[in-house]
Amino acid sequence: MKPELLRQLLEKVQQRDLAIDDALEALATLPFGETPSATIDHHRALRTGLPEAVFGETKTAAQIVEIATAIIAAGQDVLVTRVSPEKAAQVRHALPDMVYELSANALVHRTGDATSDATNSDARGTIVVVTAGTSDLPVAHEALLTAELAGNPTHLINDVGIAGLHRLLHHLPRLRDASVIIAVAGMEGALPSVVASLVSCPVIAVPTSVGYGVSRGGFVALLSMLSTCVPGVTLVNIDNGYGAGCAASLINRNRNPHAPESPQAHARTTP
Numbered sequence: 001m002k003p004e005l006l007r008q009l010l011e012k013v014q015q016r017d018l019a020i021d022d023a024l025e026a027l028a029t030l031p032f033g034e035t036p037s038a039t040i041d042h043h044r045a046l047r048t049g050l051p052e053a054v055f056g057e058t059k060t061a062a063q064i065v066e067i068a069t070a071i072i073a074a075g076q077d078v079l080v081t082r083v084s085p086e087k088a089a090q091v092r093h094a095l096p097d098m099v100y101e102l103s104a105n106a107l108v109h110r111t112g113d114a115t116s117d118a119t120n121s122d123a124r125g126t127i128v129v130v131t132a133g134t135s136d137l138p139v140a141h142e143a144l145l146t147a148e149l150a151g152n153p154t155h156l157i158n159d160v161g162i163a164g165l166h167r168l169l170h171h172l173p174r175l176r177d178a179s180v181i182i183a184v185a186g187m188e189g190a191l192p193s194v195v196a197s198l199v200s201c202p203v204i205a206v207p208t209s210v211g212y213g214v215s216r217g218g219f220v221a222l223l224s225m226l227s228t229c230v231p232g233v234t235l236v237n238i239d240n241g242y243g244a245g246c247a248a249s250l251i252n253r254n255r256n257p258h259a260p261e262s263p264q265a266h267a268r269t270t271p
Contacts, residue, residue: 050150050246056107057082061090068095068109077149078109081142081242104141104241108149125179126153127248130171130195132161132185135210139241140184143206146245147182152252162190175199180248184241186210189221196230202251205235206244 012018054067068078068091078098083091088100088107098109127147131140137158144154157175160168168175168191175181176199183192184206192205205228207221214220218238225235236243 050249052076053146053242054078054080055082056080056087061087061094064091064107065094068098068107072109072111075111077111078107079146079149079242080107081105083107101141101145103137104145105138106142106145108145110149123152123179123249123252125252126155126177127180127182127245127252128155128157128175128178129182129184130157130168130175130191131159132183132187132191133210134159136184136186136208139206139208139239140182142241143182143184143245143248144241146242147249147252150245150249152249160191161185161187162194165194168194172198180204180251182206182241182244182248184208184244186218186221187215189224192225192233192235193228193230196228196233202248203233204244204247204251205233206241207235207238209239 009018009023013020013023052071054064054071056064059067064080064083064087068080071078072095080091081104083100083105085100085102091107092098092100095109098107100107129140129144129147131137140156140158144156147154155174155178157171160171162168175195178199178201180202181195181199182204183195185191186208187210189205189207192203196203205225207218207225209215209218211218211221222235222238225233234247236247
């Protein structure tokens with residue numbers, strides 16, 4: 001259950017618009033629900049601010065349908081990562097409201113208006129995703145989609161690797177205006193180090209399996225990013241756009257979710 005949905009439910013009880021027994025029935029799926037092939041953590045969004053996602057690569061279409069149906073019934077967004085077009089078509093045959101984001105190889109079901117969610121989020125600023133090359137785009141789009149579903153404004157800068165440094169410098173104003181940057185690169189994995197040397201915001205490096213020969217499926221890029229001499233760079237696993245999107249979302253929060261709230265905590269100003 002989304003935190004905002006729980007808040008609305010409790011407010012209805014407080015205002016006597018909802019009976020306690022009805023509220024208890026609505027909360028019956030917390031903290032988790034069971035399906036024949038999975039135990040779904042409905043409580044994760046309340047604990048961490050990030051709902052459970054579904055790793056689709058090793059699941060059958062029938063299992064994805066089963067799990068997604070349960071998550072939708074709990075009033076949550078659904079993100080299924082690493083889904084082939086063929087498997088996505090099978091899932092959408094059973095769940096036509098799910099959208100296949102081909103660029104991210106992901107299936108999505110949104111419970112609300114995505115634009116509204118982003119506008120009303122607790123995001124401090126924009127998460128910028130920058131790629132070294134066009135071949136890195138599937139991982140970059142996975143990171144973008146994950147961050148967007150968490151309510152963050154996002155921006156993509158594509159194909160600005162160090163083989164032509166002037167391409168990256170052209171986007172320097174946008175990079176310096178970012179709240180968090182996700183730098184996605186394969187080959188020798190140098191892009192995050194260059195980006196981090198130019199900006200003051202956190203940089204999350206994502207090594208990709210793009211490359212050949214000694215690149216060893218992204219292992220060289222991973223080691224290069226780990227060995228960076230630029231302080232403050234952190235990184236996730238090879239091709240882990242989802243993990244980068246989650247980490248960036250947590251960094252981009254405007255407040256401590258465990259801190260006491262002031263009456264002005266939910267005020268919003270529209271520029």
